[in-house]
Amino acid sequence: MKVTKAEIVISAVKPEQYPNDPWPHFALAGRSNVGKSSFINKMLNRKNLARTSSKPGKTQTLNFYNINDIFYFVDVPGYGFAKVSKKDREAWGKMIETYLTTSENLRAVIQIVDIRHKPTEDDKLMYNFCKHYEMPVIIIATKADKIPKGKWDKHLKVIKETLNIDPNDPVVTFSSETGKGKDEAWSIIQRYM
Numbered sequence: 001m002k003v004t005k006a007e008i009v010i011s012a013v014k015p016e017q018y019p020n021d022p023w024p025h026f027a028l029a030g031r032s033n034v035g036k037s038s039f040i041n042k043m044l045n046r047k048n049l050a051r052t053s054s055k056p057g058k059t060q061t062l063n064f065y066n067i068n069d070i071f072y073f074v075d076v077p078g079y080g081f082a083k084v085s086k087k088d089r090e091a092w093g094k095m096i097e098t099y100l101t102t103s104e105n106l107r108a109v110i111q112i113v114d115i116r117h118k119p120t121e122d123d124k125l126m127y128n129f130c131k132h133y134e135m136p137v138i139i140i141a142t143k144a145d146k147i148p149k150g151k152w153d154k155h156l157k158v159i160k161e162t163l164n165i166d167p168n169d170p171v172v173t174f175s176s177e178t179g180k181g182k183d184e185a186w187s188i189i190q191r192y193m
């Protein structure tokens with residue numbers, strides 16, 4: 001995918017604000033600090049389009065990025081912050097649920113996990129939540145540059161088993177540092193358009 005245009009069109013807090021054209025949506029989800037912004041920036045060849053490491057307590061919005069005037073990346077606020085209040089956690093859940101259940105254009109959720117670590121309970125909740133709504137999930141196992149190549153398969157196995165991944169859901173070994181997995185991720189995303 002040659003990205004010639006990538007710009008934020010809206011930070012939506014409610015469904016009325018979602019873009020209402022027929023372009024496909026791909027939502028990006030992941031634990032805070034997992035490397036989601038770095039993934040988005042790498043995929044779009046931008047340095048700072050998605051703000052890295054957004055802190056909790058800020059207004060939680062769905063950020064819609066127009067890519068090449070043909071589809072959207074929808075950046076979902078990071079989850080799994082220990083210090084988030086019950087109220088904020090509920091608001092987050094409600095926002096995601098509303099989006100998953102009302103967006104007719106959502107084609108797949110791109111869920112970012114850290115290849116080094118066993119997925120957390122929050123990662124499992126997020127994955128199962130998508131499966132509950134029969135949404136395809138593309139798993140991106142990022143920060144691959146942080147472990148030796150020879151260990152990738154062992155770590156991928158833990159991720160697949162822990163999340164109990166549907167065999168139809170692709171898992172991509174990725175690194176925002178080296179660009180590993182970028183072409184594969186684009187070709188998979190294009191399959192869902």
Ligand code: GDP
Pocket residue numbers: 030031032033034035036037038039051052053054078142143144145146174175176177178
């Ligand atoms: P976010 O909170 O999920 O958006 O996470 P960020 O994209 O801000 O990344 C969190 C930290 O991990 C930052 O210090 C990044 O530089 C670092 N990081 C993200 N992806 C990678 C990667 O693929 N490799 C390495 N080595 N570091 C990464």
